[in-house]
Amino acid sequence: AQKITQTQPGMFVQEKEAVTLDCTYDTSDQSYGLFWYKQPSSGEMIFLIYQGSYDEQNATEGRYSLNFQKARKSANLVISASQLGDSAMYFCAMREPGYSTLTFGKGTMLLVSP
Amino acid sequence: DVKVTQSSRYLVKRTGEKVFLECVQDMDHENMFWYRQDPGLGLRLIYFSYDVKMKEKGDIPEGYSVSREKKERFSLILESASTNQTSMYLCASSASTQGPSTDTQYFGPGTRLTVL
Numbered sequence: 570a571q572k573i574t575q576t577q578p579g580m581f582v583q584e585k586e587a588v589t590l591d592c593t594y595d596t597s598d599q600s601y602g603l604f605w606y607k608q609p610s611s612g613e614m615i616f617l618i619y620q621g622s623y624d625e626q627n628a629t630e631g632r633y634s635l636n637f638q639k640a641r642k643s644a645n646l647v648i649s650a651s652q653l654g655d656s657a658m659y660f661c662a663m664r665e666p667g668y669s670t671l672t673f674g675k676g677t678m679l680l681v682s683p
Numbered sequence: 684d685v686k687v688t689q690s691s692r693y694l695v696k697r698t699g700e701k702v703f704l705e706c707v708q709d710m711d712h713e714n715m716f717w718y719r720q721d722p723g724l725g726l727r728l729i730y731f732s733y734d735v736k737m738k739e740k741g742d743i744p745e746g747y748s749v750s751r752e753k754k755e756r757f758s759l760i761l762e763s764a765s766t767n768q769t770s771m772y773l774c775a776s777s778a779s780t781q782g783p784s785t786d787t788q789y790f791g792p793g794t795r796l797t798v799l
Contacts, residue, residue, distance in 0.1 A: 614790035675725040
C-alpha cells in the first residue's frame with residue numbers, strides 16, 4: 570500500500586504568490602518523521618524541511634513552512650512568495666521508527682511563471 | 684557543508700557490460716543508500732547499508748549488488764547491464780539514530796545511466 574500520496578502531478582503559480590503542495594501519509598505508528606525535498610532540473614535532491622510527529626509547532630524554514638495536520642495525516646508544504654527558481658519537482662517523504670529508510674511520494678512538479 | 688559526490692553525472696554503457704557507480708560522502712555518516720528514479724515512479728530504494736560491509740535489500744534489488752568496504756564509500760554494481768536499467772541513480776547518506784530524529788538523507792547529484 571502506498572504510504573505517501575501526492576495527488577497533484579503538477580502545479581502552476583505566479584511569481585510572488587504562495588502555493589501549497591499536498592502530501593498525505595499512512596502509518597500506524599505514533600512516532601515518525603516527515604520530509605520535503607526539492608529536485609530542480611539538474612537532478613540533485615535538496616532537503617527543504619522536516620516535521621517530527623511529536624513536534625507541537627509547524628516547521629518553518631525561511632519561505633518554506635509545513636502545514637502539519639496529524640489527525641488528517643497530512644503534511645502540506647507551503648511556499649510563500651514564489652520565485653522563478655522554485656520551479657522544480659517536490660517530493661514528500663516519511664521515515665518510520667526503527668528504520669533508516671525513507672518512503673517517497675511520486676512528486677509534484679511546480680512551475681512558477683513571471 | 685555536507686557533501687555527497689557521485690563518480691559520474693552521465694554514463695552510457697552497452698548491454699551486458701559490468702557497471703560500477705561510486706558514491707562518496709564526507710560527513711562520517713553510518714547509513715548510505717542507492718535509489719533509482721524513473722518518471723511516474725518516484726524514487727525507489729535499491730540497497731542500503733548501515734555500516735561497513737553491511738548491506739540490506741531495498742524494494743528493487745534484482746539485477747544489482749553493492750559494496751561498502753569503507754565507511755565513506757558505497758558502490759552500486761550492475762553485473763550485466765540491461766536496457767531496463769536505464770535510469771537516474773541517486774546516492775544518499777544519513778546519520779544513524781536509535782529513535783525518531785531528523786535523520787535527514789543528503790543526496791548526491793545523481794548519475795544518468797543509459798544502457799544501449
